[in-house]
Amino acid sequence: MNAPEHTAARVALWRALHVLHDAPPHVFDDRVGLRLVAPGDDWRARPDMDPVATKGFRAGVVARARFAEHLVTEQVAAGVRQYVLLGAGLDTFAQRRQDLDVRIFEVDQPAPQAWKRRRLLELGYGIPARLTFVPVDFETDLWWEKLAAAGFDATEPAVVVSAGVSMYLTRAATEATLRRVAAFAPGSTLVMTFLLPADLLDEADRPGLEMAMRGARAAGTPFLSFYRPEEMLALARETGFPTAEHVSLAERYFAGRPDGLAPSTGEGLLVAGTAGRQGTATR
Numbered sequence: 001m002n003a004p005e006h007t008a009a010r011v012a013l014w015r016a017l018h019v020l021h022d023a024p025p026h027v028f029d030d031r032v033g034l035r036l037v038a039p040g041d042d043w044r045a046r047p048d049m050d051p052v053a054t055k056g057f058r059a060g061v062v063a064r065a066r067f068a069e070h071l072v073t074e075q076v077a078a079g080v081r082q083y084v085l086l087g088a089g090l091d092t093f094a095q096r097r098q099d100l101d102v103r104i105f106e107v108d109q110p111a112p113q114a115w116k117r118r119r120l121l122e123l124g125y126g127i128p129a130r131l132t133f134v135p136v137d138f139e140t141d142l143w144w145e146k147l148a149a150a151g152f153d154a155t156e157p158a159v160v161v162s163a164g165v166s167m168y169l170t171r172a173a174t175e176a177t178l179r180r181v182a183a184f185a186p187g188s189t190l191v192m193t194f195l196l197p198a199d200l201l202d203e204a205d206r207p208g209l210e211m212a213m214r215g216a217r218a219a220g221t222p223f224l225s226f227y228r229p230e231e232m233l234a235l236a237r238e239t240g241f242p243t244a245e246h247v248s249l250a251e252r253y254f255a256g257r258p259d260g261l262a263p264s265t266g267e268g269l270l271v272a273g274t275a276g277r278q279g280t281a282t283r
Contacts, residue, residue, distance in 0.1 A: 004119075005112040006219055008089030009037045010048055011164065014058040015065065017044065021051045022261055027253050028062040028069075032092035036119045048215075056205060056264030057212075061164075063249035063263050068161045068191050069093065071271075075159050075189060076102050082158035084147065086177065087138070087165035090116060094131040103130050105152055107143055110135035138165070139173055144180045157187030157274075167195040167223040168216075174225060175239060178272070182240030186276035190241070194268050197226045202265045209266050232270050241272040 003009075012033025019029050021044075043049060051058075072083050072093070081102055085091055088106035106113070113135050120127060127133075134150045136143040148154060160181050166174050174192075181190045198206055216223050227235070229246040236244035247269045254262045 004037060004090060004115055005109070007164070007216075007221070008112060009039070011061050012037050012090040012092075013039060013043060013049060014054065014061045017049060017051065017054075018058055018062045020044075022058075023259050026062075027059070028066040030062075030065065030092055030096065032095050032125075033090045035123055036090050036092070036116065053208075055261060056208060056266075059254065059261050060249070060263035060267050063253050064163050064191075064193055064267075064269060066253060067247070067249060067269070068159075068163065069097070071189065071191060072102065072159050072161075073097075073100065075157075076100050078187075080157045080159055080187065080189075082152060082156060084152070084158055084160040086143070086160060086162040088113075089164070094128060095120070095125050098128070103132070103151075105132050105134055105147060105150060107134040107136055107147060109137065138169055138177075143177075155185055157185045157276075158189075160184070160188065160190045162190070162192045164193055166192060166227075167225055168221055169225060171225055175235060178236055178239040178241070182236075182272070182274060184274055186274050188274040190236075190270070190272045192232075192270045192272075194227045194232055194270065195223060195225070196266055196268055197228060200228065200265070205264045205266050208264060227268070229268050232268060236270060236272040242275055244270060244272040247271050 015028060015030040016034035019026050019031060048054060082105070083093070083102045084105045084107060085093070086107050088108045089112070091106065094104045113133050117127065117133060132150050134143070134146050136146045152158070162177065178190070181188065198209055201209060213223050233244050233246060249269060250262050
């Protein structure tokens with residue numbers, strides 16, 4: 001494979017576009033992904049990089065990244081030493097946050113992961129000892145078995161983040177993931193994003209969802225699952241989490257911005273914890 005997965009590359013470029021186009025204060029600063037993708041000098045002229053048309057998607061991507069990173073920072077301070085990214089894509093936490101004492105497990109499809117590993121080596125980032133790649137197919141592999149084989153300690157708590165993944169999976173696959181993480185050690189936390197049905201979106205955001213659905217179908221990765229917030233909360237509790245909440249990132253990071261930057265209303269964020277979990281990140 002001589003290119004990254006299309007959706008992962010787009011997310012990485014949106015994170016960079018936020019810093020390069022949107023006015024400060026920036027919600028999240030990540031340009032390492034731009035280096036990995038190396039899209040060429042004209043990348044900002046691409047239709048999917050239009051700064052106006054992609055505004056809501058871009059804001060959502062940087063907001064969920066900031067939330068996850070702050071939560072990991074807080075949990076590491078509380079003693080958690082394992083961070084699992086399900087569907088890691090071109091996440092750059094391992095390259096940017098070398099200050100945190102945490103073991104990182106990036107779980108993703110084998111081919112895109114091999115491409116990312118090669119690019120990290122080519123750019124001189126290397127593969128630090130604290131970073132472990134775990135190649136899996138989420139629909140057919142038991143990812144938790146692969147994770148354990150890679151050195152994950154099931155007796156110790158972890159932060160698990162699954163961002164921009166659930167829409168590509170069947171309900172059964174998502175339920176299996178929830179059930180498995182709910183059985184992790186006390187003090188563990190799951191962060192999972194999910195797409196909302198079209199009728200819950202603001203009218204202005206519905207064309208964007210339709211465009212994203214068409215693009216996903218054309219790429220051979222159609223959206224399979226949508227959840228109402230109360231449905232996702234119920235699913236988390238049914239699969240064994242004692243605590244679960246639906247978090248609004250618009251209020252948390254974008255209130256009062258003069259440029260009107262705010263996430264699309266199409267994505268929800270679940271935070272669920274096993275017994276003994278520390279509080280939700282508030283920054």
